[in-house]
Amino acid sequence: MSQTVADLRVERKPKLSETVVAAIRKQLLAGEIPPGQKLPTEGQLTETFGVSRTVIREALAKLAADGLVEARQGAGVFVSEHISTSFGVLAADMGAKDSVALNVLEVRLAIEIESAGLAAIRRNAAQEAAIQEAFFEFERLLLASQPTGPADLAFHRAIASATNNPFYVEMLDVLGRRAIPCDVTSPWSTELVQSDEYQRGLQREHLVILNAISAGDAEAAREAMRTHLTRSQQRYRERLQARQAYYANSLKAASTE
Amino acid sequence: MSQTVADLRVERKPKLSETVVAAIRKQLLAGEIPPGQKLPTEGQLTETFGVSRTVIREALAKLAADGLVEARQGAGVFVSEHISTSFGVLAADMGAKDSVALNVLEVRLAIEIESAGLAAIRRNAAQEAAIQEAFFEFERLLLASQPTGPADLAFHRAIASATNNPFYVEMLDVLGRRAIPCDVTSPWSTELVQSDEYQRGLQREHLVILNAISAGDAEAAREAMRTHLTRSQQRYRERLQARQAYYANSLKAASTE
DNA sequence: TATTATGCAGTTGTATGATGACTTTCGAAT
DNA sequence: ATTCGAAAGTCATCATACAACTGCATAATA
Incomplete structure (x- = not known):
């Protein structure tokens, strides 16, 4: 019964990966990492966000599904070239x-x-x-x-x-x-x-x-x-x-x- | 000189999760699991596909991103109500x-x-x-x-x-x-x-x-x-x-x- | 009896460590 | 200078464990 009326309005607890996705997407759309450039490694992101690699990987997978980034095994995760025209921009936040x-x-x-x-x-x-x-x-x-x-x-x-x-x-x-x-x-x-x-x-x-x-x-x-x-x-x-x-x-x- | 014509030979190995996504998506669109119904648990899918839970989770995450399924913690993963199954029956008859x-x-x-x-x-x-x-x-x-x-x-x-x-x-x-x-x-x-x-x-x-x-x-x-x-x-x-x-x-x- | 509370089993979410596969880099051998 | 190969860096996958949550059955209560 910790559920109040206000809680009913929306909302289930957002998954951690969703939070991470939103944060990274925001940075990408702001152009903080230019297209073609490499993102921090999963390990670094793990430290930055203070979550496990599991979460980071799930977030990156979602971003890749949206076409914002591309992962190349052994090389790294890179910002997609076409994000400026990508639909992901429209669907931004x-x-x-x-x-x-x-x-x-x-x-x-x-x-x-x-x-x-x-x-x-x-x-x-x-x-x-x-x-x-x-x-x-x-x-x-x-x-x-x-x-x-x-x-x-x-x-x-x-x-x-x-x-x-x-x-x-x-x-x-x-x-x-x-x-x-x-x-x-x-x-x-x-x-x-x-x-x-x-x-x-x-x-x-x-x-x-x-x-x-x-x-x-x-x-x-x-x-x-x-x-x-x-x-x-x-x-x-x-x-x-x-x-x-x-x-x-x-x-x-x-x-x- | 790094990129020769031969290098353009694109044959990057598909990720396991992509294979799983394709398989499940096919079943869903075929209407084998009606909307609102629960999918097999991650554990079961792990056995049927013979891959680790990591891969299954990544696949489900992608399907969820596409709006085909919805995961509810503690309950299971369910087929979205409003899928194109309406198209399915449309195309079926x-x-x-x-x-x-x-x-x-x-x-x-x-x-x-x-x-x-x-x-x-x-x-x-x-x-x-x-x-x-x-x-x-x-x-x-x-x-x-x-x-x-x-x-x-x-x-x-x-x-x-x-x-x-x-x-x-x-x-x-x-x-x-x-x-x-x-x-x-x-x-x-x-x-x-x-x-x-x-x-x-x-x-x-x-x-x-x-x-x-x-x-x-x-x-x-x-x-x-x-x-x-x-x-x-x-x-x-x-x-x-x-x-x-x-x-x-x-x-x-x-x-x- | 009817209703509420409790607990349990099942399921997804997250954390952690290890191993394999692939890419890049750089130095050594030719 | 070129070629080759070893090594480090990185993603892909696996295995395991625990936490959080849900649904349901059972027990406790009025």
């Missing part, structure tokens, strides 16, 4: 779950880009109309100052449907269920970034996609969808950082009391 | 019908195109080497007049792996199993279209992809992969028609007897 969510989101990106291209080629009149309808519904909700999330989702879904390949829709549903649909439905951001200008931007991007599909230009449709989703990804990442900062602050506030 | 297979193949196309682009940006040295290795293995098998299917699959898999997004690999595994790997492994076509010239063509397309990825050119990599898979799709369609024609003939022959 967030928990494993957020990182997973970002990865899923990325797969969704692949699905949607291609479906936009196919929709441009294969859509029939009714399907094109459905996409337009979702577009205008978004517009209506926006003017009425109502939540636009559902319309946004419907827009993307209509496009997937217009590929005439039912699996695209299924994939979208399956992926969307776990990884925060697209733009404005995550619970902790509803009040923060729902600015009019923000949603206007979304709608402008939607329009470009819609036009490309209507024109039957697959290449343009893919490109438009790519920029749209890439930006969404960026927005999502920024929100994660904002949340992280929020928690950090509340933590600091709590500790200064 | 199809495969019967060819039209369905074609649709799945199309989804796979979307996945692979994007992963080629990401691989061009994010691959590290070891991953690039793995792709090259698969490429040369294809070459070797081709010259030896042996089946090139496995090498072809390995090539595509190495690319997915180089995205550093484990979900791409999972998707490929799940989709690839049911829906005709890539080009020449479907059972009813082995003798038909294995012409040398045919496979030379494949290899040429592979080379373009490989070069683009090595050059770090995402756009070119996507384009190369798109043409490769589109042509494969086309080849597959032709083979379907050929088979159809064959059956039609044998049917007619049977009826006239």
Whole structure:
């Protein structure tokens, strides 16, 4: 019964290796050890962090799994060359779950880009109309100052449907269920970034996609969808950082009391 | 002078844990252990794989990092609830019908195109080497007049792996199993279209992809992969028609007897 | 009887020491 | 100067032990 309500909130005790991973990752991303350079040996890290080699090895294995470092037997552990562009940068200091969510989101990106291209080629009149309808519904909700999330989702879904390949829709549903649909439905951001200008931007991007599909230009449709989703990804990442900062602050506030 | 061409012979011995990861991942994606269920204990896995607990733990850590399993101290290691097993069942009940297979193949196309682009940006040295290795293995098998299917699959898999997004690999595994790997492994076509010239063509397309990825050119990599898979799709369609024609003939022959 | 407390067996987390395999370095022999 | 080989450094793996935690059965209690 050492469990208080506060304890229930989150949290199981973090494994030591996770702590070490966070510390090393932070240093790597700060560029304290340039790419291609060798990290301290496991023995040195053992002393530095005051934990066993077991923990150090587990931490290094995780970093290697993320592509941040590479271990060469007999030589040492080296900083990976591509970390500046690595996805690990985006997933920097967030928990494993957020990182997973970002990865899923990325797969969704692949699905949607291609479906936009196919929709441009294969859509029939009714399907094109459905996409337009979702577009205008978004517009209506926006003017009425109502939540636009559902319309946004419907827009993307209509496009997937217009590929005439039912699996695209299924994939979208399956992926969307776990990884925060697209733009404005995550619970902790509803009040923060729902600015009019923000949603206007979304709608402008939607329009470009819609036009490309209507024109039957697959290449343009893919490109438009790519920029749209890439930006969404960026927005999502920024929100994660904002949340992280929020928690950090509340933590600091709590500790200064 | 340290690096000669011969040195590029990349054949670094795979770590034991990697082997174990592959084996367990395969089982998980096949759905042999349903989500939420407990895996065998580390001790049991130690016996079944004949390696030390260190290796097993490292493998489990990697799987946990990929979000496939979750370890709870004192309880055990459990299969994650929200795995792509939904894809598993998705892909399970199809495969019967060819039209369905074609649709799945199309989804796979979307996945692979994007992963080629990401691989061009994010691959590290070891991953690039793995792709090259698969490429040369294809070459070797081709010259030896042996089946090139496995090498072809390995090539595509190495690319997915180089995205550093484990979900791409999972998707490929799940989709690839049911829906005709890539080009020449479907059972009813082995003798038909294995012409040398045919496979030379494949290899040429592979080379373009490989070069683009090595050059770090995402756009070119996507384009190369798109043409490769589109042509494969086309080849597959032709083979379907050929088979159809064959059956039609044998049917007619049977009826006239 | 119903409920709580206790203890035990099973499992994961961490620590430690030893050995094998591989890489790099440097000095000796040619 | 070049080649070869020994040795040190480092990661990979193994084996063992203990600590921390969980789930469950059993005992103690009201």
